[in-house]
Amino acid sequence: MVNYVNFDEELRKRRDSVNDIIERYLPKEDAVPGKLAEAMNYSIRIGGKRIRPILMMESYRMFGGHKTVVEPFMAAIEMIHTHSLVHDDLPAIDNDELRRGRRTTHAVFGEAIGILAGDALLNYAYETALQAFRHTEDVQRVAGALQILSSETGLYGMLGGQSVDVQNDKNGVSALSKEELDYIYLHKTGSLLEAPLMIGATLAGAGKGEIGCMKEIGRRIGLAFQIQDDILDVTATTEELGKPVGSDTKNDKTTYVTLMGVDRARETVEEQTAVAVRLLESMPGEKEFLRELLVHMASRSK
């Protein structure tokens, strides 16, 4: 068993590699008039942890994948994630002017272009993922990966969870049940962590049972990741997070912390992460880095 004592260094290397891949798939700004491509690229380049494409690459390699067919999907999942952030930040939703310490897309380009840049990122994700059909020997796997991408992103996935979250905010309902909160977390956050693990496995030719297991890992780690977000909102500093803390309390939002307190919320993060790691251990292939990454996601401090 390899121990990643230098995990941070390994994570940085993978992030650099992912950033190189994403850059190759970004639109060329001088190919079109107007500011739309510039706004799309600005949104993507604000940065971020690139967790989703890294998860996809690790899952792909774990199941023996070694080709470039996964790369357009890695870029696509980050475009979809960015699309959701750009629209979440809009005045009608979270009304955030700062993200990761930088001005949000609509704050820089105006609200109309903010809306259209989010739309264009979502659409460009499909335009990009469809480039994987150039790998003609993998046509059925690519079709399967596209189906996962669309179902985890849409009404039955991320956007469904996001819409329930927004409706609760807007209706001033500040006392969700645990079941309602779980629905939001498992879809708004969990779906877009399930997707990269499932897509990596699918493109590498994993079986149905294995893909189902990767989905369950994504679900557990998504829940842990989002609860950790609740915890950091009350325990971190604005400088650490690159965004205002205490906003959940200020907005009177129901979170795992309000439902069960910080300590029990921390225990839940640990329990969910432990289940995810056990499931991962049941999978074949080299998975040391991926295991460390799952633990890192749950224990992150920003």
Next chain:
Amino acid sequence: MVNYVNFDEELRKRRDSVNDIIERYLPKEDAVPGKLAEAMNYSIRIGGKRIRPILMMESYRMFGGHKTVVEPFMAAIEMIHTHSLVHDDLPAIDNDELRRGRRTTHAVFGEAIGILAGDALLNYAYETALQAFRHTEDVQRVAGALQILSSETGLYGMLGGQSVDVQNDKNGVSALSKEELDYIYLHKTGSLLEAPLMIGATLAGAGKGEIGCMKEIGRRIGLAFQIQDDILDVTATTEELGKPVGSDTKNDKTTYVTLMGVDRARETVEEQTAVAVRLLESMPGEKEFLRELLVHMASRSK
């Protein structure tokens, strides 16, 4: 040569048939919590001319297509068209509370759900079109059709044109050149008329030259269609259009009418339509209804 003396009746039949197909692909509202599916379906059911799916079906049949593989794409193109209308109507863009005489999506469900319903319609269009992969014998054609759908919708197509239109509005630039206006019309409107004609041909197995010709027909008819919109804005009544007229003048917008007057604008509609019809005549297959439809689109009074 068949003459459709009862063209309106034939158009109505096709619209009914398209509406049946679209209904079959709409999400089930009781399958998910929250209002998102309801808002999506409300937006689609507001109605409309269903021109794009009708164009797709006619193109598909003209090139000999006779299977159901085209149906998910017919539903998908209408979902994408509706997505663009829902977001255009938002306060930050056109700020319209009425469309086709009915309240717009954000006016009914609020701005946040308006944004997310537009997003979810765009994503659901891909989720729906991907169902065409069930026709396993057509995998390469389906992949080609998906590529057309995404490129005509996105940065290099509809959304690109829409973003330039919006930027000009927001910057108070009220004197576009004809070239700039053409860019907007050919992308904002033309791309989503090219797409159904090209996708129908692609799914039916048409050759590259034929698909290119269908694209050119869509381009010409898109320009004619949009110029006709400019003309109706100064000649129709609010009752006829189901939306306020005179809004271009009120907003000091550059249109074909402001650039060249109503008469010359009408001549351009006729010229572009005539080219489209000549191109169509060069194609194989039964095309009487499609020809009438192209002429109808240009001469429509609402």
